[in-house]
Amino acid sequence: MSANGKPKIAFFDFTSCEGCQLTVVDSLQDHPELLNAVEIVQFREAMSEKGEDYQIAFIEGSCTRQSDEARLKAIREQASIVIALGACAHLAGVNALKALHPLEDVRKYVYGDKWEWYETYDARPIEAVIPVDFAIPGCPIDRNEFIAVVKALLLGKKPPIPDYPVCVECRLKENICMYTKGKVCLGPVTRAGCGAICPTYGSSCEACRGFITNPNQDSMKDVLEEAGLSVEDITAIYTMFTTYQVREKLLQKG
């Protein structure tokens, strides 16, 4: 805690588009009161000051090179609470698409004969490198959910992240089901909390928030069955954000 009793917060970014930190800035537009409840000591994208004394660390981005692991471990050592901010940190997200090709091929495709100049390895979520206390899912994060999580943390409560599928929120919005429109949608197996924003704007859920804990038990299987699909079918094909999880599962199965 700082002398004024406010918890000190720091933001860090690894391989990402920094859109989640921008969403944080946007969240503060509507909730300036949060700036009175916490002290931000490090936020490179928005401020020049760099404080190394913090209790809560928000980390955006995936780990995509060995040399970044030491920085992650130092953050873990300092912070009492580490939060993965957004899909890249939480799931490895789009960065993991790289793993669908041989790594050397990917490096040569982009950097040609200079490919060895630039260090990289398969993208991984932060929790593959250090223990993570919570994740705020989404690509990008949902600004209301971010505020709710910060408020819960300040009250010493567990952040309210749902563990039911996006379909629940989508039906509440009275959207026409994407399967009715003849499209494949990952809503039945994806963690809610986004307000089903993509189907609401006419686009299928792409699972940026990751899968619910037990998709085979809890998914909207009736929706899938009507379309003649299984959980395995859709999660194996539609991997925009979940390549890392799908590959891990395959590795576990051997």
Place this chain on the structure above:
Amino acid sequence: MNKRIDVHHVTRVEGHGNIVVEVENGKLKTCRFDVVETPRFFEAMLRGRPYSEASHITSRICGICATGHATASLRASEKALGVELSEQSWLLRKLTFHGEILDSHVLHVYMLVAPDFLGVGSVIPLVNSHPEVVLRALRMKKLAGDLCAMVTGRHTHPIAMTVGGFTHFPKMSELEAMRQRLIDSRKDVEATVELFAKLPWPEFERDTEYVSLSKPDEYAFIDGDIVTSDGVRVPPERYKEVTNEFMVPHSTAKFTRNKRESLMVGALARFNNNYNLLHPKAKEAAAVLGMKPKVTNTFLNSAAQVVEIVHSTEDSIRIIEELLNRGVQPEEPAPIKHMPGEGVGVAEVPRGLLIHHYAIGEDGRITAANCIIPTNQNINNLEHDMRAWVPKVMHKPEPEMQLDLEMLVRAYDPCISCSVHVLKIQR
């Protein structure tokens, strides 16, 4: 006289870059801007993905210019597959694009640049010292974000844009309310022009080759020829004749040059090349800011962004009025005409010329991809500017010299996450 400036991870820019400058016995010895962002590899990752996913994948290149990447990506696929957009789709594409220009420029000039002139490390202390400035910036940024959200669901990352059109359409009541908010925002826009007209911009002139898109009948943001202030004009498909990428070991971003040692893209390049097509009110703002082309002071790139804030506000109002007059009808995306195909999509995103180039196979999957990012094109010019700028400021104490160099970097509004994934199409 020996000086060493070593700024590890410059703050208040998007992404990770370091300034390294060494002065030995009064002579400039080292002068580099190192891009140390992790390589991203988007072009390699696009291969094998269906073209329909490409705009949603590539918007994730950058949280600030997500709409710009999605737009260039869609234009590349649409050109590759012979898709002709409806008039309504064009209006909506241009409208949400203005929303991103406004959002990004407001963020840059108020939250990233202004603190340097007001002697603080971030926008946060300004909440107490200059509350009216901060509240105005937040109001303007919220309006820009809401404009994007009205059309595409959200600014980062847009949902409702798809190859051939849109999957969601704003209601007339939303358009009417947005029109009124934009009209009401004119006083904030005017106050912005006044504020930035008063700032003591550093004196620094270095002419370079200014590169932008150009269209005959509008200030170009989407599509157009690639033109330069040295008289070059090529269609987008011949972009490589201008961009000429090369690599250097200290940067994960590729560099570019054309006729001269370096070139510059961004608001200043657009202003210099397309001044005549600015909205009359934007030209008035330029006069208040003391700008008339050709402007060769790099620091005034931020002032050119202020001019574009005026232009995009006014043009958004015009577009919304046109949509209100003609009505908005839900429509299916325009059909694709052929497969396979190859296409180049170009857009003037907040930081300058962005190029997406895709080849799409018979099965609708991308077989080759190339993205050329504005910040990449600028970093070489930035280093040449630094070499010209250091001799003017090296008499100062190191902390002041460091700030002068950081301000030069920030003037470019670099977007470094974006810049690290570039290549030639290989086949």
